[in-house]
Amino acid sequence: MPQLKNFVAVDWRAGKDKIYFFFKDTNTYSRFDIEDNRVIDGHPTTPNAINWHDFHTHAKDLRFGFTTTGFKTPEYLGFDSDILWFFYLDGEQPMVCKYDQDADRVNSFMPLSKSPWSMLAPYFERIIAGTWRETALRPRGFEFLLNDGSYLSLDLTSPKHHLVHKEITNDTWPGLEPYKHRMITAVQNDRSLADSYYYIFLTGNQYLRYNLMTFRLLAGPIDVNDGNWPGLLRD
Numbered sequence: 001m002p003q004l005k006n007f008v009a010v011d012w013r014a015g016k017d018k019i020y021f022f023f024k025d026t027n028t029y030s031r032f033d034i035e036d037n038r039v040i041d042g043h044p045t046t047p048n049a050i051n052w053h054d055f056h057t058h059a060k061d062l063r064f065g066f067t068t069t070g071f072k073t074p075e076y077l078g079f080d081s082d083i084l085w086f087f088y089l090d091g092e093q094p095m096v097c098k099y100d101q102d103a104d105r106v107n108s109f110m111p112l113s114k115s116p117w118s119m120l121a122p123y124f125e126r127i128i129a130g131t132w133r134e135t136a137l138r139p140r141g142f143e144f145l146l147n148d149g150s151y152l153s154l155d156l157t158s159p160k161h162h163l164v165h166k167e168i169t170n171d172t173w174p175g176l177e178p179y180k181h182r183m184i185t186a187v188q189n190d191r192s193l194a195d196s197y198y199y200i201f202l203t204g205n206q207y208l209r210y211n212l213m214t215f216r217l218l219a220g221p222i223d224v225n226d227g228n229w230p231g232l233l234r235d
Contacts, residue, residue: 002233004205004224009129009187010065014082014101019187019199021232022047027060030232034189039231054106055097061088064144066130066188067101087112087124094124116156119163120144123152129186131198133212143212145200149180175217176200179208188212205233 006025012018019032021044028044047056065086082101089095094112099105112121120127126146133141140156151173155162166172168180182202189197198210201224208220224232 002235004201004233005184005203007185007201008062008064009185009199009201010084010086011067011131011188011190012082012084012101013067013069013190014104017189019189022059022062024060024062029059030234032229032232037230039229039234043231044234053104054109055086055099058086058088058090058095058097061090063087063089063094063124064127064130064185066132066142068132083107085117085130087117087120087127087130089125094121119154119161120152123165126150127152128183129200131186131188131212133196145183145186147183174215176208176210179221182206 008022008024010020012020017034019034020029021032022029023044026044028046030039030043032039045051047059049056052059065084067082067084069082084099084101086097086099087094088097096110096112096115096117098107098110100107112118112124123144123146126148127144128147130142130144133143142154142156144152144154146152150165150167153164168176170177179200179202182204184201184203186198186200189199196212198212200208200210202208202221205224206221207224209218209222210216211218222228226233
């Protein structure tokens with residue numbers, strides 16, 4: 001059985017919801033259609049100028065990524081609908097690609113230091129996953145998991161852009177502590193505002209299903225197989 005390792009999962013919300021899995025060791029990716037519950041035929045395949053346009057040359061250097069919908073970034077970037085934020089390294093420089101899902105093209109490339117996410121710089125190479133956790137009190141709240149068993153909570157709602165760095169414990173992420181050193185990547189399935197799943201993938205071909213709104217572990221660890229992630233283990 002193929003082992004899932006060194007890969008990054010990102011969510012896609014334009015049209016029917018999808019999850020993209022980027023396998024960095026082979027520079028390939030798979031598209032998982034959530035409604036159909038399967039990886040589409042012909043995947044994994046190689047990123048190229050047709051399927052990922054100007055971003056394709058950076059896919060192998062991807063660190064993490066997530067989608068925002070109707071998210072107003074700082075004024076010079078304006079208001080957007082479905083934007084996939086890719087965070088990657090260009091040589092030694094942390095970079096951000098703003099990918100417009102609705103137009104299916106790159107909107108811009110920018111150094112992390114000049115992006116809306118500049119406060120992530122001290123933690124950049126430790127971050128394995130990020131996601132938008134929208135609540136009534138924190139409409140611009142984000143969570144980031146780090147490979148050292150800690151996490152970041154970023155609130156862009158206030159002008160001060162509050163960032164908190166803490167250890168993952170049973171108090172901060174109930175149920176996740178026993179697995180905090182096994183995490184590879186994570187991705188959100190934004191089912192509804194009250195029922196948003198976070199799939200956290202672990203070493204050993206396992207994953208957790210976490211509820212981002214209630215902040216509770218729902219299930220896991222569960223083996224990744226062709227029954228629950230059809231086609232994901234395909235060579």
